[in-house]
Amino acid sequence: MSQRRVLVVDDEATICESVAARLRAEGFDVVTASDGPGAVAECEASEPDLLVLDVMLPGFDGLEVCRRVQAARPVPVLMLTARADETDMLIGLGVGADDYLSKPFSMRVLVARVHALVRRAERATEAASSGQAGMSVGDLEVDLVERRVRRGDDEIHLTRTEFDLLAHFASRPRAAISRESLLAEVWGWGDVAGSRTVDSHVKALRRKLGGDLIRTVHGVGYALDVQK
Incomplete structure (x- = not known):
């Protein structure tokens, strides 16, 4: 490389x-x-x-x-x-x-x-070259190749980190994921605290996607609520 x-x-x-x-x-x-x-x-x-x-x-x-x-x-x-x-x-x-x-x-x-x-x-x-095209969770569609997101009929424009975070939630719908796990798996931080970073990105996602999609799991972190 x-x-x-x-x-x-x-x-x-x-x-x-x-x-x-x-x-x-x-x-x-x-x-x-x-x-x-x-x-x-x-x-x-x-x-x-x-x-x-x-x-x-x-x-x-x-x-x-x-x-x-x-x-x-x-x-x-x-x-x-x-x-x-x-x-x-x-x-x-x-x-x-x-x-x-x-x-x-x-x-x-x-x-x-x-x-x-x-x-x-x-x-x-x-991920873009792995052959996995994307994920559909309820009314949410995440295209991993083109890195595009749709909710219903609306295309949602996300930053790079917002997309990575949402894709991680979509890969584990309904699962409660801790802030520490998100920092390790999305950000790649192994030994650096930064829960405010996760909270700020979740707040940004809620503003763009709607406040009903990502649920706060008190004492743990967050979970993606599946919309029927």
Whole structure:
């Protein structure tokens, strides 16, 4: 497999250089940018496999970078934010970010998240070529090849992570799935806590699919309720 390329975008030179150096030590090919327009231009020029993207940037912010990049060529995005407010997180997820870290962050955690996003992208490619076309659960249809979702007559547009999460629920309808299991099986996190990440993505799915589809199982996690 060819070396994976990561674009690191942060206007704080110390952070940008530290993250780039650590990812290079992990075997990634790393390019950098320090503002919004530069990030979009670098994406077009180098076609990275993944972005580590700060929200607060000169020119225009990371949310706008994410919108433009995902419109041109979908790519996994790990967003860095100085605030842990859930509204900001939901906005980031809504424009196509796959994951987020609040500053200050552990470099070990960042590296783990980057590796997990790469593995998820590889799994999605394998699933698309595995021959399993999709799943139908009640009035929900999940196309694993084209990565499209329909509920009844409506097509629902999901981000990469929202799709992966929904597909996992659809593979185990009615089963109560813990947040820890979701983090391990969908996000690929083995030793990093992040229940708020699961909750934020479930909230986003409910907003798009309707609040009746994913049920909270108190003290456990969530379950996909089958619609007849």
